Amino acid sequence: MINVKVVVCLLLSLCAVAWSTPVVRPLPPTKPTSNDTAAISPFRNPVFDMKLTPEQMRSGVIDERYRWRNGFIVHPDRGFNQNEYSVINDALYELSQHLCIQVLMWPQDSNPTGDYVEIMRGGSGSGCWAWVGRLGGRQDLNLQFDGCIYKHIVQHECIHALGYYHEQSRPDRDDHVNILWNNVIPDTSHNFDKMDDTTTFGVPYDTRSIMHYDSYAFSSNGQPTILAKDGSTVGGNSITGNDIAKLQRMYNC
Ligand SMILES: [Zn+2]
Missing domain, CATH: 3.40.390.10 (Collagenase (Catalytic Domain))
Incomplete structure (x- = not known):
């Protein structure tokens, strides 16, 4: 009986966590272009920006294991300010208009579970990079705060995470x-x-x-x-x- 109670309590608390941190879709942009808010020039090229597992060096994007089956799910780091967050939101919103899988975002202050891309606000010199395809669990995507937070770079890195070289x-x-x-x-x-x-x-x-x-x-x-x-x-x-x-x-x- 005690075990049943423990299990029920555990389930209820897990549900409570899930209900308190709903995953949401990116919202339509509220201004013409969020790139206007960025003060620093983007990198000309996202340098060294793909990370590959040893297996992917052989099998590449053909392998369907690396696809996102339950939606492309991201969690922007708590460190992004409002302007930076809106660049990411707008980039994902535009991407979502072209995809038949859902694009979903965990709120910044949530603790995500399942498969998702952690969009990190990287420090100077950390670069713009992403793993290619869905790896399972948390996988990182880095946006150096001074140089990577632009709509086209966010989209470029997210398309790597979706499975493209x-x-x-x-x-x-x-x-x-x-x-x-x-x-x-x-x-x-x-x-x-x-x-x-x-x-x-x-x-x-x-x-x-x-x-x-x-x-x-x-x-x-x-x-x-x-x-x-x-x-x-x-x-x-x-x-x-x-x-x-x-x-x-x-x-x-
Ligand atoms: Zn790239």
């Missing part, structure tokens, strides 16, 4: 862009590796993808490191139609 990692990238290796900072060339095991979901290569590095990423000398085959520059800072198509195919929308 960089556009220039696609197996077919050499048909669309040239890597100018002589201009790449030595020891950073791995950032231009192709991921041969990934799938393109039949969506055309997009040099303006929000997941594409820009033309001067990891440049050692101010000269371009990636150019389109026609010599034009590459990179984008907003979600494109092809980005949406890939996300929708990955999640069977």
Whole structure:
């Protein structure tokens, strides 16, 4: 009998915790663009911004284990101020408009459970980065407070967490862009590796993808490191139609 009481009490207290910290959807933006509130320039490129498990180095985004099945769920760190929080909210709201899975946010002051992305407010030098795909339980996504809290960077990192690598990692990238290796900072060339095991979901290569590095990423000398085959520059800072198509195919929308 005592054991039953203990179990019931435990269940009730768990329910109380769950009821007191509801997960909510991001709200529509209340102002034209929250990027206006940010005072510091964004990084030109999210540098070293993907983290991969040893297994993912082999299997990539094809493996459905890494998909979010019960919604893409995030928890913004308590440290984000109101302006920073609204940048994150607005980025997620826009992303949610293109996805058929729910995008949900734990309130900042809650203690999340289950699978979720902890969006951390990182200190100077911590960078913008995310793990690729759903790993299970808490997984971190870092936004350095001075340089990463911009709508397109939040979306870029969240799309990593949803399961995407960089556009220039696609197996077919050499048909669309040239890597100018002589201009790449030595020891950073791995950032231009192709991921041969990934799938393109039949969506055309997009040099303006929000997941594409820009033309001067990891440049050692101010000269371009990636150019389109026609010599034009590459990179984008907003979600494109092809980005949406890939996300929708990955999640069977
Ligand atoms: Zn990235």
